[in-house]
Amino acid sequence: MRVSPINPTVDFSTEGVQHGFLRLPYSRDDSAWGSIMIPVTSVKNGEGPTALLTGGNHGDEYEGPIALFDLARRLKAEEVAGRVIIVPAMNYPAFLAGTRTSPVDKGNMNRSFPGAPDGTVTQKIADYFQRTLLPLADIVLDFHSGGKTLDFLPFCAAHILPDKAQEAKAFDLVSAFGAPWSMKMLEIDAVGMYDTAAEEMGKVFITTELGGGGTATARSAGIAKAGVANVLKAAGILKGTVNVAETTWLDMPDGNCFSFAEDGGLIEPLYDLGDQVRNGDVVARIYPIGRTGSAPLEVRAKMDGILAARHFPGLVKPGDCVSVLASVVME
Template identity: 80%
Template sequence: MNETRLRPSPISATVDFAAEGVQHGFLRLPYSRDDSAWGSVMIPITFVRNGKGPTALLTGGNHGDEYEGPIALFDLARSLKPEEVSGAVIIVPAMNYPAFLAGTRTSPIDKGNMNRSFPGRPDGTVTEKIADYFQRTLLPMADIVLDFHSGGKTLDFLPFCAAHILPNKQQEQKAFDFVTAFAAPYSMKMLEIDAVGMYDTAAEEMGRIFITTEVGGGGTATAKSAAIAKRGVINVLRHAGIVAGAVDTGPTTWLDMPDGRCFSFAEEGGLIEAVIDLGDVVTEGAVIARIYSTGRTGEAPREIRAVMDGILCARHFPGLVKPGDCVAVMATVTS
């Protein structure tokens, strides 16, 4: 192992992971700054343990402008009682806490994208130090990991729970069983276009069961999207046997992202016009968006066309796009 990785984490927990009962505390990361020479980043955490059983690690705010996860997890942290639990539940509603407080995707301190910072470094940036603590302390404790995401300020998604295709088919099947239990309106076999440094990858390489979500977007949460997240996290705990009770099932449509053709990117900047809406069925070659030049009138818009049959599962949210922006994501319906 790299010598740097052998150094102890600078983060200390104010909760005791060996104790029974419920504890509300912090992951305290020393952070010296202009307004606080001996200051700290105080990341809220709740730990609930009761007897023997699996451990679930539940996280939101991996990106700071995504809100369904924090809503569901702050609510769960105040309401989950030890007597309801068999095993342990670790709740971190806002992983990248500086980004969460700023309402930004990345940290305002170091511009770190938490979901591209694993395995982290104990002597790195603030974001890398948080990632390192999850890598070496929290993930090894967990059996099942649920990391909430949504589209943030720049994307909007159909509400889905997802897992990845994995080399270990037993691990993969267990993950998709949890996706089924989450019972979102849509369930996804998800393809990542940039998996390097991801929390997902770190958990999966440890053999942990990892599931994630994309529940809405636009830098806000709706009553419907928050309700999906709240119901889903309880369903996951029930499926794991950590919380008693039957999974609250509902209809779900299974989607697949088979390859890179799912993604469409802007080659020029401008004003975007959505031609289809989320959930609409599209055939190969159909126009899914138009991009108008903002510097001159009278020019024909650039057309973005689907390169596969499927449905629109994600779209660019702001009205203006830049070259390289992802403007649309397609998926195929499998059931």
């Protein structure tokens, strides 16, 4: 297979703090010999585990970039035992555009793994993570939120895995993160995901959903900043003790936790995030907007649970996810 066209301007084996770029050649109308310059920081101090910290997998999700740009400017080598690799905006073109997918090739980074060194821009970035950065990592924290089309309870999450030792390590880091909610997460479609690529390599992988609506709040950014520090401390990479925070565990047991719109229109939510919902309850109404006088479509819950996520903003299209329910795990 071809060597990756991405050239890092930092040396991940070098001690100390390095700020640089993953430089991806990209010839285009306004720059014949141009490049996409993806910011990266490497902090290394002696032997120890490596944490790969990523945000901006989707370009309209901001808690991760806030926490990671902040961490990159503050983290000192003497505070670290091992190595921290920070990429605040994986899909940098999408991040600059404020869009979920790349404006260059419409690539969804989190559906592009394992990527290809001779593929699209998004596939080339995914390939570099697949073949260069993920193999360096022991733990991976990838920040997400709902972007412009979903809003979530703020939670940290990991997946149920066949390897129970790997799974237990991931859920230990979820606990350490200390979000108000902690999720045993079910994906609608795990094919091509960064999560899946990392987990199949045996990496300890955790992720988040920390809000949504295409923005961050003081609260959600604060959760991200505190959480990443806690994870690094729990992993033994960052000096200090974990700031233990109370969390409520949630589970997404099966596909019944998802509800989807079967028609488009104006959505009226009937529950807010965190509310208790019963099987059969109407969680939202969708009003036809072509004319007055038509009855709304009712979207009903298919299980008991709390509302963990909802559609955002006010108009939906057929097939959009309307709501996600989760069960509270009784300790």
